[in-house]
Amino acid sequence: MNEMRIPYHVGIIMDGNGRWATKRGKKRSAGHLEGSKTLEKLAIYANKRGVKILSVYAFSTDNFKRSSEEVNYLMDLFIMQFNNKMSKIDKEGIRVIFSGRRHPLREDVLEAMDKITEKTKNNKNGILNICLNYGGMEEIVDAAKKIAIDFADDVIKLDDIDKQSFNKYLYQNLPPVDLLIRTSGEYRISNFMPYQITYSEFYFTDVLFPDFNEKEFEKALESFNSRDRRFGNAK
Numbered sequence: 098m099n100e101m102r103i104p105y106h107v108g109i110i111m112d113g114n115g116r117w118a119t120k121r122g123k124k125r126s127a128g129h130l131e132g133s134k135t136l137e138k139l140a141i142y143a144n145k146r147g148v149k150i151l152s153v154y155a156f157s158t159d160n161f162k163r164s165s166e167e168v169n170y171l172m173d174l175f176i177m178q179f180n181n182k183m184s185k186i187d188k189e190g191i192r193v194i195f196s197g198r199r200h201p202l203r204e205d206v207l208e209a210m211d212k213i214t215e216k217t218k219n220n221k222n223g224i225l226n227i228c229l230n231y232g233g234m235e236e237i238v239d240a241a242k243k244i245a246i247d248f249a250d251d252v253i254k255l256d257d258i259d260k261q262s263f264n265k266y267l268y269q270n271l272p273p274v275d276l277l278i279r280t281s282g283e284y285r286i287s288n289f290m291p292y293q294i295t296y297s298e299f300y301f302t303d304v305l306f307p308d309f310n311e312k313e314f315e316k317a318l319e320s321f322n323s324r325d326r327r328f329g330n331a332k
């Protein structure tokens with residue numbers, strides 16, 4: 098049997114926390130809490146399976162439209178996770194980085210983000226890229242602005258702007274996403290990493306994110322393995 102090909106960079110749109118809770122007669126926040134436990138286990142499992150980068154959609158720029166109760170719960174949950182619960186991830190040698198705009202995140206959230214970034218900065222086994230207050234079109238616009246500044250300052254020439262150099266102006270200079278997973282039966286990208294998913298394989302599942310365990314992740318890897326990736330080439 099051929100050896101399994103493991104995607105280098107996996108993205109997950111972690112959807113369905115709210116529905117998971119509502120189905121159980123619980124508040125939506127219970128779904129987010131359960132989702133955060135799933136994420137911790139998954140980050141470690143994916144790394145053990147050889148996935149080097151895991152990018153997850155934790156909070157979109159548009160999620161600020163939710164009730165202040167839900168937004169505040171999520172922000173408090175992030176702080177709790179970054180301050181206390183990510184020690185296992187750190188122990189596995191996984192580096193935590195963030196993608197997104199800092200404004201208008203609360204100061205205490207930014208502090209917790211900076212702390213976990215600093216604590217794990219020398220970890221070499223893999224990367225957990227947490228997209229928080231993230232928007233994909235926003236990322237491209239922000240990159241274009243940074244390039245415009247560098248162009249005006251003579252740091253970059255027009256002819257030097259290409260796909261690779263543009264990538265360096267994104268929030269993080271990461272390789273493309275090989276496999277993109279979305280849970281909970283929705284078939285949308287929702288502004289998640291548009292620059293990085295242009296050649297991704299997509300895996301959609303009805304499973305709600307809190308239930309997306311190691312076994313379900315394995316199914317996504319198997320599906321990825323069955324794909325014939327040609328990157329525009331002929332067969």
Ligand code: FPP
Binds near residue numbers: 112132175227
């Ligand atoms: C989408 O489900 C999920 C979110 C907006 C939040 C995702 C956050 C987590 C999984 C916690 C992550 C924790 C850390 C530490 C990064 P939804 O609420 O839109 O679900 P619904 O579509 O069923 O309402």
